[in-house]
Amino acid sequence: MLNNRKILSDSMKEVDRVKYYNVSEIFGMLHNRLSQDEIKDHFRTGKIHGIKIEDQWYAKKEAIDEFEEEVINTDIYFSELHQIDLTKIQLKGRILDIGGGGEGIIGQFAGPHVISIDPSERELKEAPSDCVKIIMNGKDLKFLDDTFDSITLFFTMMYIPISDHNKVFKEIYRVLKSKGNLFLWELTIPKRPETDKDIFAIKLEVDIGDKKISTGYGTRWGKKFDMGHYLDLGKRIGFKIIEKEVNGETFFIKYLKD
Ligand SMILES: C[S@@+](CC[C@H](N)C(=O)[O-])C[C@H]1O[C@@H](n2cnc3c(N)ncnc32)[C@H](O)[C@@H]1O
Known part of the structure; x- marks a missing residue:
């Protein structure tokens, strides 16, 4: 055969x-x-x-x-449906979306202003977004210093091992222009109750203005995990936190490179 x-x-x-x-x-x-x-x-x-x-x-x-x-x-284990309203978010200038494969939400939202990178060619090809797509790892960005006005991480960090988080944030800080913003959406992983479920996932409805996209993201249900990790990480690298919001089992942080 x-x-x-x-x-x-x-x-x-x-x-x-x-x-x-x-x-x-x-x-x-x-x-x-x-x-x-x-x-x-x-x-x-x-x-x-x-x-x-x-x-x-x-x-x-x-x-x-x-x-x-x-x-x-x-x-x-699926948590209840969460709504995310991207129409409230002001992404300015040249935008880099890290981990922009899959649903490619930021590419769908801000289209031609976005450069979307992802190490997975398959995930990039799958993303139905009208933006520039480049196969690249967030740990090793091939851009010069001070290139982007806005950088987004839309449920990407949960797919990157914690041991690499510092490297990815350092790279983001380097390629972001002064006064530029990093926008992060992530999952709060609650303490695992008595359950045989190994994966914790959320269902999302994301409002991008002209339509609402239904999607979901899941991760191995290991340790409890919350916003604190990303607040500390950002501050350690040199970012200022200028906005933070918890929305059920998701959260949002807006950082500034001062
Ligand atoms: C939940 S998926 C897609 C989320 C995507 N932002 C969206 O809008 O649907 C997370 C993505 O992160 C990508 N990823 C994993 N490790 C990465 C890394 N080191 N650098 C950049 N992207 C990574 C995966 O290939 C995957 O496409």
Whole structure:
């Protein structure tokens, strides 16, 4: 069955015209909700229907979707619906959206003024936004100092390991112009109650003016996590906090580079 095989990228293979994704691609497709080792275990136990090519596990899109629906989505605790009104937000000048793949909300909101970066080409391609999209990691921005007037992080930091948060904020501070603003939207993760759910997620309705977008973001339900971490992080890097707001299990912070 493994004839007509061709390599499409480092990760993806095509067998008899069907695309197969490897563990690291699946890790991204599942939005980092399982570790790569957990994904391999699910292959071994047959929960992900896959094939082995050159000793690596691969699965096709339908098998990954089926696994997500039948195994992962039953493992999610959803908080109640939250509304976010972006029409109140004044994004000025040249805007950099970090982690702008997925739904690409900021790109949809501020379109042609936005440069959207994300390390995942697939997430960028998925984003239905009319902006410049560049494959780039927030830890290593390829822009000169003092380039942007506004920088946004819309439910991106929750996907970046805490050990990298300082690096990302330092890079943001560097490429932001003096008097520029950083806008952050994030999730408050409450203390995990007695539950068998491993993932904490919110459902959102985001008002971008001409339409309301329904979306949701989830993360592994580990430690309790709140706004305090991002207030301290910003201050340590040199930002001033000029606005902060808690909205149920989400919060918003506006920072200023003075
Ligand atoms: C919840 S998703 C998309 C959120 C997105 N801002 C939106 O509007 O829907 C978070 C994104 O962060 C990206 N991401 C993960 N690590 C990153 C990093 N180090 N730098 C920049 N983006 C990152 C992921 O690839 C993913 O597309």
